[in-house]
Amino acid sequence: MFAAVLVASGVMVISSRNPVHSVLFLILAFFNAAGLFLLLGAEFLAMSLVIVYVGAVAVLFLFVVMMLDINTAELKDGILQYLPTGAVIGILLLVELVALFGSWGFAPDVEAIIQSQTPPIAQATNTEALGMLIYTKYVFLFQASGLILLVAMVGSILLTLRRREGVRHQKIADQVARTTETVKLHKVQTGRGI
């Protein structure tokens, strides 16, 4: 059921007329994906999906969508033109993949290989198991992903930050340094004004 709702809301994300509805369907899709993870017994992934994607990313999306005035009708104009080709390719791929999963084979002793990589499930909770692997065996990848995030940050700053002239900044040091000689204090009485 989770999977069905996930796919349905995925379709709604791209087909609904109102961008705000799209984002709301996106949130629904995230929740369903989290549900799928829960069923698989990966509760940590499920929770982080809800917290990170629903809690932060989707809300940010919602704000951006509300602030920008996007004309979806204009964007939709091109869709009909490309729909037939896209649909044919998509359906072909789908049929192929379904056929593929129909005849899915595993390598011999695949279970033993998978088991050998993770600590036994009975001994460690999900989060513990992840932590044990990420910070030891996969520390290199952990650091590399840190660098990727840094690059993403530098890139977005580089592409959007503009130094504008004549912007008024608040200078806290100057404000604190003011004395009673430069500031005139008034005691304003109720209902009078200065």
Next chain:
Amino acid sequence: MITADLATVLPELLLALAGLGLLMFGVFHKGDATRVVSVLAILAFAAALLVMAKGDTQSITAFNGLFQVDRFTVFSKGLILLAAAFTTAMSVDFLEKEKIGRFEYPVLIVFSTLGMLTMVSAGDFLTLYMGLELQSLPLYVLAAYNRDNQRATEAGLKYFVLGALASGLLLYGISLVYGFAGTTQFSSLTLVLGATEGAAPSMGVIVGMVFILAGLAFKISAVPFHMWTPDVYEGAPTSVTAFFAVTPKIAAFTLLIRVLEGPFGQLGHQWQQVIVVIALLSMFVGSFGALGQNNIKRLLAYSSIGHVGFALVGLAAGTEMGIQGVLVYLAIYLFMNIGAFAIVMLMRRKGVAVEGVDDLAGLSKTHPALAYVMAGVMFSMAGIPPLAGFWGKFYVFMAAVQAGLWTLSIVGLLTSVVSAFYYLRVIKVMFMDEPKGEFDRHIGKPAKLVLVLSTAVIILFSIFPGPLLSSAKVAAQVLFPG
């Protein structure tokens, strides 16, 4: 344990620290730090190269098999570092003249190069993916680097969307392979696939491999995943295009060789068909697509698609000799392209950059030296003996013929003749047409150095092919033990 691992990744570690340090330096430096940071970045590349050359060249794996170093990786990393250093050196003057110099530029190049080194050394699909992303994210940003230019932002966006699609394909392929084998590590994958030898390999793993191939083919811009190349090359600032045309291609190509000859070595028959088709199409599109181009950057884009096709011929052969040919081809490709782009960067009249082929008209009268260098580069790209480009093609076609791929080599030779037409057209325009006015006289020192070097390599390779050939041979031998 951890110290030994760190010693193995020393060149990468050095680049990572250099990147972080340069970022901080640039932020706190008063005024424009582009020049200083670029020089420091080049020094970092040189240092990484030195450390790597001094290091152990035995085959080592580190971080539980996530990372591997051997002669093959050392060879390709050497090429990548050289290319990165050269393109950074050339871009400093260009950025200053275009007035778009910002210190983040060299920093992003450092991080991107770090990503390439990581992916070349990948011993696991996870490392491969991490390296690939670390490599491509800075490239997306760099393509849109000149953000006030509409063409540049379009190029950046296009590259980003298509790149994300390619990453998706790659990841999907990796997940299929994992679904079959239960491991993403190259060495265990080799064992698993080797165990099923004789029996027909599972469909799942083949489809997964094809998806991975498609993802990587996008990165080397092989047909049919080449659509982005001309637009991005044209839209991005020329210094960025020079970087795009050389460094990521070498990295992705060596990665492709590593993946196909390593874990998927047992599936040789399956991937060979795919590679043959991609190579044929790339050679066709590369030579016929460039015929009508008048923008020199678009022309070089199609030419690079064609070159990828020629190099893929060597990979399709799948023999040690073929791989050696590919490595030699990539090295020569590096020097030809940086030479060509160094000249394209110098094409500016009264401070404005021009990019048309007909803007080169009469170059032999206004700037004879530049015209002769450009002619050398073009002849070499066309594959006219005795220049280096000829030998590059010679080795890959020899390997293909020995592997019995007759059709591929004949089509390759024919398209190579077609492509000679547009290279010769550039030369004709330079030497026979009337001058359209002079280019600005100023040629920076780095550009001179790069031009002299690339000319020297193009000419001297046929006299002293020894060092490059033998190191490529040693590198290729790693992939074919026993």
